[in-house]
Amino acid sequence: MKRLTVPAIQRRKFEGKTDEPLVMLTAYTARQAQILDPHCDILLVGDSLAQVIYGLPSTLPVTLDMMIAHGAAVVRGSYHSVVIVDMPFGAYEASPQQAFAAASRILAETGCAAVKLEGGQAMAETIAFLSQRGIPVMAHIGLTPQAVNALGGYGARGKSQQEHAKIMADARAVADAGAFAVVLEGVMEELADAITGSIDIPVIGIGASARCDGQVLVIDDMLGMFDRVPRFVKRYENLAETIEGAVKNYAADVRARAFPTEDQVYRPKK
Ligand code: KIV
Numbered sequence: 001m002k003r004l005t006v007p008a009i010q011r012r013k014f015e016g017k018t019d020e021p022l023v024m025l026t027a028y029t030a031r032q033a034q035i036l037d038p039h040c041d042i043l044l045v046g047d048s049l050a051q052v053i054y055g056l057p058s059t060l061p062v063t064l065d066m067m068i069a070h071g072a073a074v075v076r077g078s079y080h081s082v083v084i085v086d087m088p089f090g091a092y093e094a095s096p097q098q099a100f101a102a103a104s105r106i107l108a109e110t111g112c113a114a115v116k117l118e119g120g121q122a123m124a125e126t127i128a129f130l131s132q133r134g135i136p137v138m139a140h141i142g143l144t145p146q147a148v149n150a151l152g153g154y155g156a157r158g159k160s161q162q163e164h165a166k167i168m169a170d171a172r173a174v175a176d177a178g179a180f181a182v183v184l185e186g187v188m189e190e191l192a193d194a195i196t197g198s199i200d201i202p203v204i205g206i207g208a209s210a211r212c213d214g215q216v217l218v219i220d221d222m223l224g225m226f227d228r229v230p231r232f233v234k235r236y237e238n239l240a241e242t243i244e245g246a247v248k249n250y251a252a253d254v255r256a257r258a259f260p261t262e263d264q265v266y267r268p269k270k
């Protein structure tokens with residue numbers, strides 16, 4: 001299986017294949033990537049690794065080095081999906097030049113195909129700067145977690161007329177600037193439908209609408225590994241419970257000297 005490309009992802013919308021939504025999940029480790037890869041179109045190394053891997057309270061403390069370390073692991077563990085790495089807070093907002101320096105490190109040091117950055121109209125110039133210089137950019141609008149201090153929380157966006165218009169303008173701006181796709185997070189369903197119908201790049205929804213051009217979830221959320229999850233997460237498994245059960249059995253075995261048994265020890269051959 002040959003690895004999918006960014007143009008192939010973008011073409012899915014031009015070719016009107018709305019019957020075949022794009023499948024995207026986050027991944028943070030090589031083994032995780034190996035398991036998800038055959039079933040996905042896009043693997044996102046999200047800065048959600050802040051909460052998911054590192055126990056941080058928000059995505060703001062994530063560094064470029066953290067994103068590069070996990071990005072490289074996910075690229076090594078996959079051969080089919082397009083791998084996209086999040087640009088961390090503080091690494092790209094100051095100027096297109098700052099963004100290019102960060103993004104070029106990410107591409108060069110991980111082998112990923114594209115970066116994702118948060119922001120709409122305010123990031124349009126940066127998106128154009130990068131994409132005209134060979135760095136494909138996925139935009140992320142609506143609920144943008146790196147802006148949690150400005151937004152005042154992680155609640156759904158686009159409820160007021162004003163916010164609706166702002167997010168619609170953000171979608172148009174990133175598409176016009178040359179983003180190859182856009183993540184639309186935590187918005188009213190009706191707004192998600194309107195955006196999906198009015199821009200010609202794939203709109204990947206999370207807490208958006210079933211009619212988006214694709215869907216993304218945080219892998220630990222959908223596997224039931226993370227305790228507090230937003231309304232938009234569907235739990236496909238309860239892995240935390242499964243793991244806890246296994247660990248309980250192991251602990252009991254060790255305490256009862258029921259592990260290891262003769263199957264797990266080395267003895268001279270007879
Ligand atoms: O960091 C992340 O996991 C994301 C997705 C939720 C889109 O940005």
Ligand code: NA
Pocket residue numbers: 046047048086
């Ligand atoms: Na992110």
